[in-house]
Amino acid sequence: MDFVILSLVMLVIGIYGLLTNRQLLKVFISVELIATAATLNFVMLASSTGAGLGQAFLILAFSTDTAVSGVILALLVIVSKKYGTSDMGKIIQMLQDKGESEDEAQ
């Protein structure tokens, strides 16, 4: 059993989800998975060396993670209010249609 490979697999899953999902909530979940992979590596390394420093860093990593979550949620609320959807594909399509209609009007 190897915790480095376990956290690496979690990181790869998170990055894959970040690149392929268009729903902003799924993007948020992907970021959470990436953060979990990083903290998992910290804690497991700390417990394997017997030092408490890794757990102390974990507390700091959690506060950063929570701040990132807050920013993503704020973006999600703003985008949902403005466009009525949280799907990035639909939002891009709307913006393209709007740009084309403005070009035709000119």
Next chain:
Amino acid sequence: MIFEILAVGLIISAILALFLDEVVYSVAALAGTFLFTALIYVENGAFFAAIFQFAVGVGTLAILFLSGEMLGDKPTKKTSTKRTGALIGVGAVLSLPAIFLNVSGSTATNSNLDFGDALWNVRGLDVVLQAIVILTVALGIAIVLYEKKKKGDQ
């Protein structure tokens, strides 16, 4: 053996959290991810980390449930049982490298630094600064909401 089971559960729940169509089921799978992570920490003797993981996880899940219900788009189709089974299979396969491969060398250093020492004596300044930043953010949000309410009353 327990560690291997927890690792498989962790990877499967992470895969389900990302690829299930319904947001509520995705958030439930993410709850499983946080739970398995906390259990892995407990299994390795990192109790403080497990408690913090659990507390932060519960907060994140509460917000995600609410925002998922309020802001998430409703899926056009439900995830079929076949697809769910395939996702579980993929998760089980992806967890195999973590069980059978090994890249870690010998990392034992026998450091006597315990959690309290590490947090307050080594990283004390960071902790205090982050606490100040978080309190400032909370205060700012409270002021913005108060001003908004004041304008609404007028």
